[in-house]
Amino acid sequence: MTAASAIDAETLAGRDLTLGYDGRVISQALSVSIPPRSFTAIIGPNACGKSTLLRALSRLLKPTAGDVVLDGKAITQYSSKEVARRLGLLPQTSIAPDGISVSDLVSRGRFPHQTLLRQWSPDDEAAVQRAMTATDITHLANRSVDELSGGQRQRVWLAMVLAQQTPVLLLDEPTTYLDIAHQLDVLDLCRSLHASGDYTLVAVLHDLNLAFRYADHLIAMKDGRVVAEGAPADIVDADLVLDVFGLHALVIPDPVTGDPMVVPLEQRDR
Known part of the structure; x- marks a missing residue:
């Protein structure tokens, strides 16, 4: 059993949330429920509230109304360390301390597991090495994060989140800055984590x-x-794409996987 499976079937939900910044309301009476052990993707146009919702689910943003519930309790009832042992977040933008090495940054993912009685251990070292191997950054271990490309830095941050070994992973645009090959690498990794049955990914x-x-x-x-929620095959059609994105498109089976695939129509074809 992996460390992530020690807390079984974490559940995460938002109930009647009002979310916003500086008095500006972005979402009101918003309720979502993340199926345990699912790989959930949040989609929608820019500025529709996707990242705001993710920040609320991670406790980075306090709702002005409603509750975020983690494993049957309001998330505010947990200490910060307890949340960090149950839920890992890859934010949209992250800033590393000047001069920090890749291995040192990834090691910070083990902080929630440290106590006065439990300091750095072989288990921590193994978790860091597994995370670096999974994200293909082992060869960068001694490099300064400052020296890396945007795509390399993104993989380092993802490795830090994986090193936390939390049952729930929240990823805000995890493929940002990555070329198509590394986008697929990251999503293949997410799929393998999901397939293990030990993780809930959002x-x-x-x-x-x-x-x-x-x-x-x-x-x-x-x-x-x-606007819609469910399995891609059950909810994705041309009407949904038009409603959510204002995009006229065909939705056809992906020739490789059979999943829905969007083919945008050119303006003259509308």
Whole structure:
């Protein structure tokens, strides 16, 4: 049994959430439920509230109304360390301390597991090495994070989150800065974590066809609200794409996987 499976079937939900910044409301009466052990993709146009929802689910953003519930308890009832042992977050943008090495940054993912009585252990070292191997950054271990490309840095941050070994992973645009090959590498990794049965993954994704191919559960958002929710094959059609994105498109079976695939129509074809 992996460390992630020690907490069985974590559940994560938002109930009647009102979310916003500086007095500006983005979502109101928003309720979502993340199926345990699912790979959930949140999709929608820019500024529709996807990242805001993810920040609320991770306790980075406090709702002005409603509750985020983690494993049957309001997330505010947990200490910060307890949350960090149950839920890992890859934010949209991250800033590393100046001069920190890759291995040192990834090692910080083990902080929630440290106590006065439990300091760095072989288990921590093994978790860091597994995370670096999974994200293909072992050869960068001694490099300064400052020296890396955007895509390499993204993989380092993902490795830090994996090193936390939490049952729930929240990923805000995890393929940002990555070329197509590394996008597929990251999503293949997510799929393998999901297939293990030990993780619940929630990712904000912009590429619809990748979202439909990799996720088994979708949350489609528009104007701060959930428009549709369910398995891609059950909810994705041309009407949904038009409603959510204002895009005229064909939705056909992916020739490789059979999942829904969006083929945008040119303006003259509308």
